[in-house]
Amino acid sequence: MTTDNSAPTSGSIMVVGGGISGLTTALEAAEVGYEVFIVEKEPSLGGRVSQLKQYFPKLCPPTCGLEINYKRIKDNPKITVITMAEVDKVDGKPGDYTVKLKISPRYVNENCTACGECAKVCESEISNEYNLGMDRCKAAYLPHNMAFPQRYVMAPSMAQDDRDRCKEACKFDAIDFDMEEKSLDLKVGAIVWATGWRPYDAARIDNLGFGRYQNIITNMMLERLASPNGPTRGKIIRPSDDKAPATIGFVQCAGSRDENHLPYCSYICCMASLKHATYLRAQYPEAKIYIYYIDIRTPGRKYENFYKKLKEDKNIFFVKGKVAEVGEEEGTGNITLVAEDTMSGDKVRQTVDLLVLATGMQPNSAVERPNADLTFNSDGFIVNDFKKGGMFAAGCANKPADVVTSNQNATGMALKAIQTLVRR
Template sequence: MTTENSAPVSGSIMVVGGGISGLTTALEAAEVGYEVFLIEKEASLGGRVSQLKHYFPKLCPPTCGLEINYRRLKDNKNIKVYTLSEVQKVDGKPGNYTVSVKTAPRYVNSNCTCCGECAKVCETEISNEFNFGMDRRKAAYLPHNMAFPQRYVMDPAMSKDDREKVKEACKYNAVDFTMEERTFDLKVGAVVFATGWQPYDATRIDNLGFGRYQNIITNMMLERLASFNGPTEGKIIRPSDDKAPETIAFAQCAGSRDENHLPYCSYICCMASLKHATYIRAQYPDAKIYIYYIDLRTPGRKYENFYAKLKADKNVFFVKGKVAEVSEESGTGNINLVAEDTISGEKIRQTVDMLVLATGMQPTCAIDKPAADLTFDDEGFIINDFSKGGLFAAGCANKPADVVTSNQNATGMALKAIQTLRR
């Protein structure tokens, strides 16, 4: 029994989502002494940041931020990490929640040394979702080079023969196919949802041809192509023929600021395309880059200066106009696009080697709503109710945001969670 001024039933905090916002929330709470349960549905922490080549404001590689956080995580005994895990239900009230968590089997235990012998003998291949299906990987795999925990995963799709092979190949008795899915309850005083975002499904944008034409890709696919641990080891090439592109167009607001898709601005897309232009220019100094936009949003002096440098580049062209339709040039795989220049009023027809769709961010909760007493806006973002307390949203679960803003917000949500426990 508790009174209004006594300690809550539970002094623990749960953070749902192990991306940059979830990591920040968990670490900020744990480093001031609170027990934290960090729940991540993927096999590794890191979220979207782990898929980037560089991120703003300093254009750091993911290793810059993630490795520091992983070190802090290893050094802190207050954090318990559950990967391949999802929250099934949240019951209770602020200070006293019961959370049901379901964990899928990894089929690999803590003996794993990441020697890779299991992958060498495994012949079963699966689509590599980390690279958005642009390549395939073995069914015995390390999620990526910065995976945390550094432990292999055995995909359930692995053939029976391969299961025997990988088990025999493992010298450390780390492979265990007897592992089963399990569900358990955790008692916590507050829950922070840092469930992040999904790239908007570009196949739903009928007029922009994604999925029909091979040389139309999304901004996150380009990010993976440019990354040294991506499907092409950092080489930006056309998917159809591995050709070095000489002309590349970007279609901004692909599915964003559109009442038929995402009605809001996703905040990150303009800066992402400007960053991608620097990737291309670094590899192909003579390539011509065309950025079709409604209006460019570069908030803050640093971002505006970044835009000004690209605007001065003689091989980067900014066209104020939205790409309306696309088609494929017969025999070449080149992309024909049609847009209207809103300044001159002229219709533009252009052929490029490759088209990049700057798709927006959709909150994961719009696709998979948590079974908890949360309030959502029309787009699926969680609305924080600070008067009620107990359940909060951090980072892109709450609003479209870049890495810096997400981290700042996550620190605030850690404090809100702590305040719930201290009432």
């Protein structure tokens, strides 16, 4: 197959990002016969979904969707997974791209069996970014219990004494501190950017107190607290004193629908907070939960029914009003907040044990813009140019979306990538 000017066309597809959208795109293309490269900057696939306790629509744990996808990847010789890799540059045109990758050293080779002996002897610790910095982990670490590939990582900051101990403890000659950063060039015919999203930096929202007061957390932090493999093994407790919270407040649209931060609706935040209310209710049947909102957005009948059921709970209070300011009660660590109830016009003052900010979804491409011929909207999402073709954005790289919508979109982008190869 050749392009119009007789340049050779690659039959390969590169998927940038190994989250749920990237996995779906890669599997859809590979299982109809196309060679696919999954390029993931983290040490493991799974993306944001792997950090969740449960996800909609069925409130499944992440193992439910990820394990079967990992098995499909293992069983498919058409898929090559490249972790700890970032796209440095993309040159070329649809059907004929040259991609330069930058691959960071893991300091662990494929001999690793994830036995964990290195972690046992390692004394150095680093911030656990998988748990959003809420705890620390060994500098010799498995990214998380669902990591794929199931292979340890040695942090570059590891002290020399620990390096020696880890190498000595490894029975499989899997640790290699001589590894260096390397480059790799790939020839591909189409690229799907499934670079996902990150929680908006709540510290930038001055009036909501994140970072100043210990008992203010974000929605993703609550998700990790509730997760069995999280920093508290699934127990939702206050960061300041490990106390079980009796009153919990949620601030919706924390940074979203705000011209000073994210001007758009992040789509997932309302349903995430409603889900979090069920987490809290399961652990604390008598806890009082206050949800401060501009609008509750529940797309679809199933989600609307979920919302209606929570409204029947006598200890869940929905307050239509935007939180204007927060503070900390002296001596207790409790959080005080002030909001205007737009239904009554009254100013509401409330004290809660724990405050959760429903921070918005920011595309990774807004912060780390790919070095490629792509079009971005003003919010940093990648705009698909189907007329030009060749490169496409899937899932939350293209727009705010939940898991179901992201997967549907990823299937479509796999087809668009295939069409690029077939038509040229």
